[in-house]
Amino acid sequence: MYYGAIEAGGTKFVCAVVDEDMKILETITIPTDDPNVTMTETIKFFRGHELKSIGIGTFGPVEINPNSPDYGKILNTPKLKWRNFNLYKSLKLEFDVPIKIDTDVNAAALGEYMEGYGADKRSVLYLTIGTGVGGGFAIEGKTLFGLTHPEMGHLLVRPVEGDDFAGHCPTHGNCLEGMVAGPAIEARYGIKGHELGEDHVVWDYVADYLGQALMSYNLILSPEIVLIGGGVSQQAHLFPKIRAAFKKHMNGYMDHPTLKGNLEDYIMYPKNGQKAGLIGSIYLAKQAVEESK
């Protein structure tokens, strides 16, 4: 009997078959196309294996409250073909096993909590900064959701002095995502961020906005570690700037020893890199079994 895991991303589905020792036996990557096409391929991949459960970390927004009749339904995504598509039901029709669905970022937080830099921590905040900005939170092995899942990318931030960019978020203009996501950086200058060079002033702005947001996350969640993944975070030179901006904005406020140091062990690139979400999805599959008992 095997776990099935799906990291359902906006551009690709990464699926894995995993044994009970959490060892990945086989994976496949399927483009995120029309849901019928993508799901047919996904189901075909899993068909050849005897699954005991499935875990999914998906792009959103998605209904992740297990008590909702719409559990697993993709909500008002800009990917119109996926809007109102129910991932849970689509899989449940084919595989009569426990299925657990969470956001990609909650899955990544869980992945790092179980097998990454959060393995010795009580709580993990995972951020992704790429085509959008999102955040997930795992505490004592559980991920956080409320009325909806967190939407941490849309925090309001204060415009940095000298930065007159109006922002790129269609809803909030200059919220965090509107200022630091990949498309926002590209919208400023017409070229991609990684082509701008490490000394470009935009990285000071990006780091400052992230420092502000990290302050909010810290004051509200007080995570034991912060892991930042996603395309923009591939710019390694950003990390020292983000840590410095966080420290500047906190201004000595929090007294905990971990927050007094150089923060190199507090704000980090994930141990599992791009694989954190898939690893977390495996643990969602494991939790699906435990919770079905």
Next chain:
Amino acid sequence: MYYGAIEAGGTKFVCAVVDEDMKILETITIPTDDPNVTMTETIKFFRGHELKSIGIGTFGPVEINPNSPDYGKILNTPKLKWRNFNLYKSLKLEFDVPIKIDTDVNAAALGEYMEGYGADKRSVLYLTIGTGVGGGFAIEGKTLFGLTHPEMGHLLVRPVEGDDFAGHCPTHGNCLEGMVAGPAIEARYGIKGHELGEDHVVWDYVADYLGQALMSYNLILSPEIVLIGGGVSQQAHLFPKIRAAFKKHMNGYMDHPTLKGNLEDYIMYPKNGQKAGLIGSIYLAKQAVEESK
């Protein structure tokens, strides 16, 4: 056998003896003076009763991680006599029963979760706006803490157009607390907020800053209900303004039905008013027994 409960506030300790049906049998109010004096009175009050456990919701900052050797220690409070005073140890020396300590605002969130407007909800955000601004969060019967307890009052907010007040927070200037706490309002005009009249422009500012903060809390925690207590929240006219500001800043972003309505059932004054913290402290005492088993 009885539960002992203490709401340890900055100006007074409210202590209660409670039976196993959660009925309050006796209470006493003791000024928050020198800790030796206050604790002597507190201990004297409880001495006459056979306690099975004690629950405490206290002012902070305070160490609430039960795995810390400093569990129950008041940290860098401006109340110098209380700095480094260990509430837990002080009581444990006298009463050899399970003792659970949390922040006053986490206790209030728990109180509303158990016996207030959160009784049918999965999670409760409780804010207090008074001499300071603080927040607590209860989810599935547990309160939130991480490296430290939440310090939600110090979120950075965007200056509202027309408001040139530099803020009153000694650490962050114009953070939320620096703009909306009672002393901040008084520092603007030299008189207390409730003397300014309901039509004063300051309430528009205060509501806007709170609306911004509520957006951050919502995007991160997505609480099922938000309850706002404390002195400043006695200004009932503020609530419609706060709801409107929250709605304006969210700008339609979150899709959940509860957030689409008029928000009168989402952002409210606590059902238990000023008693939420004491009620929560009783449930902390109950949890102390359960967790000691």
